[in-house]
Amino acid sequence: MDHLQLPAQGRNPDEVLTDLSRFRAKDPDYKAGKLWSLVYHLDEEHDDFLADAYRQYSSANGLNPAAFQSLKQMESQVISVMAGLLNGGPDTCGVMTAGGTESCLMAVKCYRDMAAKTRRVSRPNMVLPATAHVAWFKAAEYFKVKIRLLPVGKDLATDISKLARKIDGNTVMVLGSAPEYPHGTIDPIAEMGRIAAEKGVPMHVDACVGAFILPFMEKNGHDLPEWDFRVPGVTSISGDIHKYGYAAKGASAILYRDLDTLKHQMFVYQDWPGGVFASPAMLGTRPGGAYAAAWATLQKFGEDGYCDLARRTIAAVDAIKEGIDGIDGLKILGAPQGPLLAYGASDKALSIFAVADQLAAKGWSVNRVQNPDGIHAMVTARHLEVVETYLSDLKAAVATVRANPDLARTGSAATYGMMAHVPMRGMVKAKVLDTFAAMYRAGGGALELEESGKPGLAERLMGRYVAWKARRG
Numbered sequence: 001m002d003h004l005q006l007p008a009q010g011r012n013p014d015e016v017l018t019d020l021s022r023f024r025a026k027d028p029d030y031k032a033g034k035l036w037s038l039v040y041h042l043d044e045e046h047d048d049f050l051a052d053a054y055r056q057y058s059s060a061n062g063l064n065p066a067a068f069q070s071l072k073q074m075e076s077q078v079i080s081v082m083a084g085l086l087n088g089g090p091d092t093c094g095v096m097t098a099g100g101t102e103s104c105l106m107a108v109k110c111y112r113d114m115a116a117k118t119r120r121v122s123r124p125n126m127v128l129p130a131t132a133h134v135a136w137f138k139a140a141e142y143f144k145v146k147i148r149l150l151p152v153g154k155d156l157a158t159d160i161s162k163l164a165r166k167i168d169g170n171t172v173m174v175l176g177s178a179p180e181y182p183h184g185t186i187d188p189i190a191e192m193g194r195i196a197a198e199k200g201v202p203m204h205v206d207a208c209v210g211a212f213i214l215p216f217m218e219k220n221g222h223d224l225p226e227w228d229f230r231v232p233g234v235t236s237i238s239g240d241i242h243k244y245g246y247a248a249k250g251a252s253a254i255l256y257r258d259l260d261t262l263k264h265q266m267f268v269y270q271d272w273p274g275g276v277f278a279s280p281a282m283l284g285t286r287p288g289g290a291y292a293a294a295w296a297t298l299q300k301f302g303e304d305g306y307c308d309l310a311r312r313t314i315a316a317v318d319a320i321k322e323g324i325d326g327i328d329g330l331k332i333l334g335a336p337q338g339p340l341l342a343y344g345a346s347d348k349a350l351s352i353f354a355v356a357d358q359l360a361a362k363g364w365s366v367n368r369v370q371n372p373d374g375i376h377a378m379v380t381a382r383h384l385e386v387v388e389t390y391l392s393d394l395k396a397a398v399a400t401v402r403a404n405p406d407l408a409r410t411g412s413a414a415t416y417g418m419m420a421h422v423p424m425r426g427m428v429k430a431k432v433l434d435t436f437a438a439m440y441r442a443g444g445g446a447l448e449l450e451e452s453g454k455p456g457l458a459e460r461l462m463g464r465y466v467a468w469k470a471r472r473g
């Protein structure tokens with residue numbers, strides 16, 4: 001196999017930068033508000049501001065907090081601002097991380113190690129709602145903590161009736177989300193916190209989505225249930241600054257009620273030949289640019305700026321909810337209270353994944369959720385300007401799918417439908433792993449759900465499923 005060669009002679013920097021802008025041609029059009037996840041874009045002016053802030057610190061390294069004191073100071077101030085927003089007490093402390101996943105992983109590592117040290121727990125488990133972000137399932141696998149799942153009820157809200165019974169001597173933490181990612185519902189944090197506290201088990205609130213919008217919704221007069229450090233049983237909270245904080249990518253934080261708990265997150269190795277080493281989170285080198293851009297963004301928007309962003313975002317959410325209520329055959333999934341929502345088909349004959357394909361054909365990039373099937377939207381302030389177009393395209397998409405029900409059996413609708421509904425989940429996992437891993441061959445390209453000429457993932461899954469059924473008779 002011939003691998004790509006470095007250019008024999010280095011290239012003209014301007015040409016290289018031109019290449020970069022050319023590469024973007026087929027990327028999702030987030031600047032036009034066509035993307036409903038992944039990017040929290042406001043406008044060019046804010047992008048330039050982020051880039052300027054980032055550039056000033058793009059070489060700075062937060063690995064050693066004593067070296068770049070500028071970064072440590074910005075980090076401390078970001079944590080302090082967040083502690084205030086989340087109603088933390090005098091001992092609230094925390095660490096900036098490179099993203100929500102790092103924050104979630106650290107909480108699991110922290111509580112696992114704390115339980116091992118203070119309660120000699122050697123076979124740890126944690127109680128997670130089924131709607132917990134996938135980062136928690138990743139953390140469980142990485143850190144070998146068994147999951148005890150809280151199911152959802154008919155309304156898709158977390159059913160906590162068995163929470164107390166699921167907690168035992170090996171439970172290292174309980175999780176609640178504010179809000180959860182699949183449907184935007186806020187878990188019953190106050191009640192969960194009370195049960196966790198009664199059992200003497202720590203409780204983390206995943207506010208990766210909520211931390212930079214729920215507090216401002218409250219200031220705008222929305223009546224939300226208590227979900228932050230005001231709930232006595234809540235011992236830590238994660239919040240992403242690179243989501244509704246509108247910072248550059250690579251900025252999240254995890255906050256703890258007290259330092260004694262946070263200590264279990266930290267790593268110290270005093271005998272390394274490279275020197276005595278201490279590190280607060282997963283990363284070694286920590287990206288100074290991301291932390292500086294996060295600090296700068298908080299200063300730039302301030303309280304009034306974030307209140308306004310929250311107001312515009314919720315106006316967009318409300319308009320979308322109302323629009324969906326008005327389209328026959330669609331319904332909102334669960335009870336979203338914040339900036340994100342999902343909707344599915346209220347009518348069995350309508351394939352929501354085929355509707356998603358129709359939206360994609362109009363240039364919208366939407367995410368699909370499963371179990372129940374739906375279309376997902378992380379709504380930002382920017383989307384307020386495109387809500388009407390989105391809803392009219394959605395209405396047309398539903399009409400097209402109703403007139404052509406076969407669309408459910410073609411294209412990516414077939415693949416997503418198959419992946420969501422085939423009962424052999426292990427097989428889906430294996431197939432996805434194959435397809436996904438192949439993307440990481442050196443020089444490999446992006447994931448093509450339906451490779452031209454070859455049978456697509458759906459056909460291959462269907463083939464395997466039919467064979468499996470035949471074997472079972």
Ligand SMILES: *Cc1c(COP(=O)(O)O)cnc(C)c1O
Pocket residue numbers: 099100101102104133135177179180181206207208209240252
């Ligand atoms: C996005 C998200 C995460 C993970 O954050 P990343 O920044 O994508 O790593 C965790 N929890 C929730 C609820 C999220 O929405």
